[in-house]
Amino acid sequence: MRSTRRSLAARLTAAGAGLVLLLPAAACSAGDDDTGAARVEVFTWWAEGGEKAGLDALVSRFTADCPGQQFTDGVVAGGAGINAKQVLTARLAQDDPPDTFQVHAGAELTEHIDAGQVQDLTAEYDTWGLRQALPEGLVDDLTVNGKIYSVPANVHRANVVWINPQVLSDAGIHTTPKTITAFLRDLEKLRKSGIESPLALGRDWTQLMLLEAVLISKLGAEKFSGLFSGETSWSSSAVSAGVRDFAKLVSYSNADRDSMDWPDAERLLIDGKAGYQVMGDWEAADLEAKGFKAYDWFTFPGNGDVFQWLADSFVLAEGAPNPDGTKCWLKTVASAEGQGVFNAAKGSIPARTDAAGTGSASTAGFSSYQQSAMEDWKTATPVPSCAHGSACSQAWQNAVNSALSAYSTTHQNATTLHKALVAAATQFIKQERE
Numbered sequence: 001m002r003s004t005r006r007s008l009a010a011r012l013t014a015a016g017a018g019l020v021l022l023l024p025a026a027a028c029s030a031g032d033d034d035t036g037a038a039r040v041e042v043f044t045w046w047a048e049g050g051e052k053a054g055l056d057a058l059v060s061r062f063t064a065d066c067p068g069q070q071f072t073d074g075v076v077a078g079g080a081g082i083n084a085k086q087v088l089t090a091r092l093a094q095d096d097p098p099d100t101f102q103v104h105a106g107a108e109l110t111e112h113i114d115a116g117q118v119q120d121l122t123a124e125y126d127t128w129g130l131r132q133a134l135p136e137g138l139v140d141d142l143t144v145n146g147k148i149y150s151v152p153a154n155v156h157r158a159n160v161v162w163i164n165p166q167v168l169s170d171a172g173i174h175t176t177p178k179t180i181t182a183f184l185r186d187l188e189k190l191r192k193s194g195i196e197s198p199l200a201l202g203r204d205w206t207q208l209m210l211l212e213a214v215l216i217s218k219l220g221a222e223k224f225s226g227l228f229s230g231e232t233s234w235s236s237s238a239v240s241a242g243v244r245d246f247a248k249l250v251s252y253s254n255a256d257r258d259s260m261d262w263p264d265a266e267r268l269l270i271d272g273k274a275g276y277q278v279m280g281d282w283e284a285a286d287l288e289a290k291g292f293k294a295y296d297w298f299t300f301p302g303n304g305d306v307f308q309w310l311a312d313s314f315v316l317a318e319g320a321p322n323p324d325g326t327k328c329w330l331k332t333v334a335s336a337e338g339q340g341v342f343n344a345a346k347g348s349i350p351a352r353t354d355a356a357g358t359g360s361a362s363t364a365g366f367s368s369y370q371q372s373a374m375e376d377w378k379t380a381t382p383v384p385s386c387a388h389g390s391a392c393s394q395a396w397q398n399a400v401n402s403a404l405s406a407y408s409t410t411h412q413n414a415t416t417l418h419k420a421l422v423a424a425a426t427q428f429i430k431q432e433r434e
């Protein structure tokens, strides 16, 4: 169980006035619509491709499960919630909460709990039998001072490399690299074959995913997790070697990375302009939704059997205009049926152990990638993700993203980046201990 920490307001920078432009139309009104149906505003960043397909599947289930309730889409586009989280911060500060919002299990959720922005769902967990249906470790990660405040919809894996097999085979690459050195060799081979930017990469948070995968290889699961709990030093030579490897990997990526979201980088892979992309496993569903079925994947070189996890969950916001309708939404998210249809489309795996695709239940409708992820999740070593809120606070993630952005856009050297990472860790670990 986690203990409470200091308030979100103190950690997050105030959202700028420009954000008002990003507010979705749904933010302006809530409650009943013209037809008298009660509306539930669901705030996510699932705007397109496999992500929207997942949300749509959940909405169909909600519509069937919750007569008299109507879904209102509070979506704000931008991978990993990079825009949505800023809009949410602004809305919560203005006492204009959506009924429910998407939030990652772990450190990110804890910040909302500490700030009193989400309601206690412990009684619903008992009524809906969720303590038995969800893995114990996940329930533990969601629990603060004995109470549970969110319903997890899925489990995603972050440390995956997606490939365009045709591009690799055209360059004579037929094996999976097992080490970062071998990966760099293959990237060089691809470049020599005429693929100028063989590693498709996007903006800050996608670079953080790459950095985290490298650090898992350099440190192993336990020490990697310790980077965020304060037990592993960021100043070590292993971390600095990781940062240097990260820098080498970035040098094989597209120069316009800082202006790209993950689907833009994914497009380079689909179009054969790159051979590899490091991205979470929402990419499998997205590639399928975009009709590119000829993809393949491998766990990031050197990560062994480490499963870097993250989980999307939904909360009942404090001050939600329609709490009863929202509970019905949450019950759908929590249900075995809801998790079955949602995850099949979203590319993740159900958080419940009794939903479709898990235990002895049928895996029909799940891609072969998802079936392998389900197997791995049972046996692999889990580590959390900073880019997706399970390992670090939002403020820490923002600081690391800024350091990466500065590195990438101003062509700093690896030593400068390492120093910025050490400074961020020192500041946030100290704050968490206070």
Ligand code: GAL
Pocket: 045, 046, 051, 078, 079, 080, 081, 104, 156, 280, 282, 310, 311, 312, 387, 388
């Ligand atoms: C993650 C989220 C995933 C997926 C991804 C890309 O933070 O947990 O469900 O949406 O961002 O946008």
